Amino acid sequence: GQSLEQPSEVTAVEGAIVQINCTYQTSGFYGLSWYQQHDGGAPTFLSYNGLDGLEETGRFSSFLSRSDSYGYLLLQELQMKDSASYFCALTMDSNYQLIWGAGTKLIIKP
Amino acid sequence: DGGITQSPKYLFRKEGQNVTLSCEQNLNHDAMYWYRQDPGQGLRLIYYSQIVNDFQKGDIAEGYSVSREKKESFPLTVTSAQKNPTAFYLCASRELDRVNTGELFFGEGSRLTVL
Numbered sequence: 001g002q003s004l005e006q007p008s009e010v011t012a013v014e015g016a017i018v019q020i021n022c023t024y025q026t027s028g029f030y031g032l033s034w035y036q037q038h039d040g041g042a043p044t045f046l047s048y049n050g051l052d053g054l055e056e057t058g059r060f061s062s063f064l065s066r067s068d069s070y071g072y073l074l075l076q077e078l079q080m081k082d083s084a085s086y087f088c089a090l091t092m093d094s095n096y097q098l099i100w101g102a103g104t105k106l107i108i109k110p
Numbered sequence: 111d112g113g114i115t116q117s118p119k120y121l122f123r124k125e126g127q128n129v130t131l132s133c134e135q136n137l138n139h140d141a142m143y144w145y146r147q148d149p150g151q152g153l154r155l156i157y158y159s160q161i162v163n164d165f166q167k168g169d170i171a172e173g174y175s176v177s178r179e180k181k182e183s184f185p186l187t188v189t190s191a192q193k194n195p196t197a198f199y200l201c202a203s204r205e206l207d208r209v210n211t212g213e214l215f216f217g218e219g220s221r222l223t224v225l
Contacts, residue, residue: 008150033212042200042216043153050210087152089212096209097168100152 002026004101022088029090116217133201142184
């Protein structure tokens with residue numbers, strides 16, 4: 001079967017850099033996505049890695065290594081508004097559906 | 111502005127009652143999805159539809175039903191057969207020619223509580 005593992009909670013300081021890891025076990029996938037969800041709100045798409053390597057979008061970067069079955073989301077210059085849950089998700093090559101991690105709650109302290 | 115509208119935002123139901131959650135999109139997306147989210151868990155797929163008048167079961171379809179009579183609408187009915195329906199329900203959509211980009215567009219969700 002397929003599964004993704006993320007830390008349940010990460011704490012960081014405003015202005016700092018934080019990395020949220022995602023490890024997975026799966027037979028085949030197209031790519032790894034990252035989503036942000038504020039409490040009670042809708043998940044919003046942040047980034048997608050179809051190939052190995054780093055993708056940068058402003059303060060956020062995402063990385064994928066298929067050989068290590070591992071990816072991460074890097075958030076720089078943390079702001080209080082970045083306090084949210086972050087989910088990694090794989091797009092499966094069997095049916096294009098997304099398999100989701102359980103999410104990482106990011107707590108930012110002033 | 112284009113987007114996905116879910117209603118109601120909050121819904122209370124007595125045990126044994128069916129309830130229907132509305133999902134409407136004006137993004138002209140072919141594919142629509144219903145997910146269930148429970149605390150501390152990832153999203154789990156209930157049903158999805160890639161074309162009008164056709165839909166497929168997801169991982170946790172038991173106790174739920176859907177219809178897709180119009181491209182822009184994909185309502186979800188939570189039936190009395192669903193053993194633990196209290197959850198946050200999310201509707202999503204995407205373009206079929208972008209299914210390998212991992213990007214879904216979500217509504218604001220409907221929170222169902224069974225009393």
